[in-house]
Amino acid sequence: EAEVAQSPRYKITEKSQAVAFWCDPISGHATLYWYRQILGQGPELLVQFQDESVVDDSQLPKDRFSAERLKGVDSTLKIQPAELGDSAMYLCASTPRGGGALGQFFGPGTRLTVL
Amino acid sequence: EDQVTQSPEALRLQEGESSSLNCSYTVSGLRGLFWYRQDPGKGPEFLFTLYSAGEEKEKERLKATLTKKESFLHITAPKPEDSATYLCAVLDFGNEKLTFGTGTRLTIIP
Numbered sequence: 389e390a391e392v393a394q395s396p397r398y399k400i401t402e403k404s405q406a407v408a409f410w411c412d413p414i415s416g417h418a419t420l421y422w423y424r425q426i427l428g429q430g431p432e433l434l435v436q437f438q439d440e441s442v443v444d445d446s447q448l449p450k451d452r453f454s455a456e457r458l459k460g461v462d463s464t465l466k467i468q469p470a471e472l473g474d475s476a477m478y479l480c481a482s483t484p485r486g487g488g489a490l491g492q493f494f495g496p497g498t499r500l501t502v503l
Numbered sequence: 504e505d506q507v508t509q510s511p512e513a514l515r516l517q518e519g520e521s522s523s524l525n526c527s528y529t530v531s532g533l534r535g536l537f538w539y540r541q542d543p544g545k546g547p548e549f550l551f552t553l554y555s556a557g558e559e560k561e562k563e564r565l566k567a568t569l570t571k572k573e574s575f576l577h578i579t580a581p582k583p584e585d586s587a588t589y590l591c592a593v594l595d596f597g598n599e600k601l602t603f604g605t606g607t608r609l610t611i612i613p
Contacts, residue, residue: 392546419599430507430590430603431547444600479546488599489535489554494546 390414392495394480400501406468409498412461413482419443421492422455422465423479431479437463438485470502505530505595509604516581517612524576524607526591536574537601538567539590547590581611 423431439460457463481492539547553569
């Protein structure tokens, strides 16, 4: 069964350091999403890609966060510098082109702890 | 702005004790309502999509229903392995952005 892959699964870093997360969506899925989930809350969208283009990054803190999907396949989310409040689960999801109504399929997530 | 409210925040049931979880939503135009299950430390797992009022879907001990203002996730004769957080989300026409509720944390006691 096709799955969304994410790495690393866990990351511990000190504040002011840089961190990067990687996501490989389900093969053939054109739309890729990055979400942040704080403990006890629902996921919140950070950025949405359609192929290699950003569709929505209105909730991405652009002073410290960046995201890219250079070849329209896998994607990287970076935080520099990390702050204590960035501690959260970072989730990647994907869906086929125009298939948002079919549901988004999530990866296992990266748990980030900033000390 | 789309809004999703889930209740209760937490629910503890005895094994075999049926109950329902509620998801109230406000959207300008509902394209789909989604239920996900999330186990601790893992990503959400897709359960159901509902598209229009009156629609129902079932999977094992779970049944999801939809009205114009809310959705219910009914759990019948639950087992301990049904313990998880259940998330509700809505998709609005005009974008591909899911808006999630904060979830209901369900615990089934053996």
